Each structure stands twice: as structure tokens, then as C-alpha cells.
Amino acid sequence: MKPSRVATLPLRMIWHALFWTFERATWQYDLMVIAILAFIWLTPPAWLGDPMASGPGLIGIIAGLLR
């Protein structure tokens, strides 16, 4: 890969995540799904002010253990 392409890789990744043109069942789609599920299941509900959820979530548990 050319150095100029390596340098712009983060920007191109952000652009492709924002301007989404990938099909389902591609590795890019898998990555997006993993990121979404991580956000949903790891974020402590209290951070989002979730009126219904209970429990601290995985990040909350880890943060509690580190305290």
C-alpha cells in the first residue's frame, strides 16, 4: 500500500463508516454490528439515563472493580 494511502486510512475509514455503502454479511458490516452491540451492552445504563434498565453494564462492573 502506498504511504499516502496509509496516511489517509483513518479518514477513509471514518468516511466509509459515515457514508455507508456496504452490503449485509460483509466483514465491514460485521465490524459495525460488533461496535453497535458493544455500545448497547457495555455502556452503563446510568450514563445514558436509561429509565428502565437495571444493572451497571460491563463497563460499570469493571469501573466498580477498579475503584
Next chain:
Amino acid sequence: MTFTGAIGRACLFPLRAIIALCVALRVHPNALTLTGVVINGAAGWALAMGRFGLAGWIMLVANIFDFIDGKVADELNLSSRFGGFWDSVMDRFSDLFILTGLIYLYATLERPDYVLIAALTLTFSVMTSYTRARAESIIPLCKVGFMERPERIVLFMIGAFTNRMAAVLWVILVLSVLTVLDRIYFTWRELRSDRRELPA
């Protein structure tokens, strides 16, 4: 093989039996679509009552009907332009029932912040479909953006089953806004390139 592809194939396996049953009974696909919407109405009620687990199961059943109607239509040679139109319209009702249930829930919990988030999610969910439908009346295809209806359905079920609906709403809202913007930009770009190709 991707893991989302593997999950899709695994889910298709039990659905084949249901499709075969509907084909054997010659159930009309439009009736399946309508049944799905009515059941999604029940899911909206369960969400409004704060019964997320029940809502998750109801949505699962409703979306089986939603998924199989097109396949049954193909198998029975009943695919029609009206069927496509009926399916799209009923899908919008399903989205509206689910999100109206959540708006009611957050209103009863006196959480105007989440009433607003759910209302914006509803707005952009409808606009996601509208932008594509309108774009495809002037360009051949406008299939860009991540957050389409299957993604929304799966996320709502994940939110209901794991009681993480607030996070799900944020995800759907942000990605629906991006999807609408993607479709506007894509349509503008396609039309601009068409204009350039026209002779002076």
C-alpha cells in the same frame, strides 16, 4: 463467511418450515403482512406498559410474518406490485406502533428527554424509508446507509430482551440520521453526474 451471514443462514433454517406450511395452506401473503402489523401493534402496547420481555417475544413472532410474506408470495406466484406497496405501507405502521409505544412509556415515566429521543427516532425511521422511496422515483437505486428496517427490528428486539432500550434508541437515532443524510447526498451526486453526462 461472516458471522452476520452465519446468523442469517441459521435463522433461515426454521423459517423455511413456516414458509412451507404457509405455502401448503395457501395463505395469502397480504394476509401475512397484515397479521404481522396487528401483532406489532400488540408489541407496541407491551412496550407502552414497560413489559419489555413480552414485547420482545411479540416482536419476534410479528417479524416472522413480516419476513415470510415476500417468500410465500414468490412460492405461490402471487408477487404483485400492489403486494410490494402493501408491504411497505404496513412496515411503516409497524415502526410507528413500536415507537409510539415507547413514547407513551417514557411519557408515563415523566421522562421528556426520552420522549424526544423516541419521537426523533420515529421521525428519522420514517424519513429513512421516505428518502429511498422518493429517490428511487428519480434515480434507479438508492440503497445506501446502514440503518434499514431489518437492522431496526433486530435492535428493538435486542433492546427489549436485554432491557437496554435507551442505548438501542440512541443507536437507531444516530444511524437513521446518517442514513437519511447518506441518501440525500447519494441522490444529489447521482443527479449531478446525470446532468454532466447530458449534451450541452
